[in-house]
Amino acid sequence: MSVTDTLSIQLYTLRSLENLDRILDTVADAGYRHVETVGSHLDDAASVRSKLDARGLTASSSHVSLAALREKPDAIVESCRTLGFTDLFMPAVPPDQRDMAADGWRSLGRELGELAERFQRDGIRLGYHNHHWELKPKEGEKTALELIFEAAEGTPLAWQVDVAWLARGGADPEQWIHRYRDRVISAHVKDIAPTGQNEDQDGWTDVGSGVLDWSDLWRVCRQAGAKWMVVEHDKPADPAQTARASFAFLSKIED
DSSP states (O other), X not given: OOHHHHEEEEGGGGGGGOOHHHHHHHHHHHTOOEEEEOHHHHTTHHHHHHHHHHTTOEEEEEEOOHHHHHHOHHHHHHHHHHHTOOEEEEOOOOGGGTTOOHXXXXXXXXXXXXXXXXXXXXXXXXXXXXXXXXXXXXXXTEEHHHHHHHHXXXXXXXXXXXXXHHHHTTOOHHHHHHHTTTTEEEEEEOEEOOTTSOGGGTTEEOTTSSSSOHHHHHHHHHHHTOSEEEEOOSSOXXXXXXXXXXXXXXXXXXX
């Protein structure tokens, strides 16, 4: 299997281009064949599918808010079917909940586990996507991320591991990926700029030009079960350049 068969790009990376046609032209021109959509794309799934088809692109997966998962699960399932994917990820809790105490994270884990069971009945795998705030200890040394997965024990809740956010949170990504390998189905592929660089980009950089060893981390994620490897940059100065440079670097990796 070629690296490009598993390589996708989170369209949030290119949001500053604003126009979806322009965004999709940019990622297709960079070489990608798969994209990960955001929640708003699910609201207009038929139109988005048409735009993808016109460029020879497919949707690998999507992010979707917790509010949408709660309020319109049936509509989300239909959108997933229209777009042709089965992997769905809740990307983050709202900002005002990111400092929750342990009980809040346990409650979230239980709810996500229940939602994962509900979506599994329709053939959709629901997973959680981490940042760095879930690595803060909430109960002794136990972190929020541990509490989520502990509360979801026995459910099909999956994990989209954002490797760079783990590193930013002071964790050893490989250790965490190995620990929760039974939940890993996708990974976000992003890179951290050397200290003091790219401050206008919140310290992120194009994949392959930062401090993370993606040649090794790619192998770690894939061996843990990541089907989709999804390029992301949270605040690129030049989204088109980021898409091109990240693809050029990753396409040389041996899968």
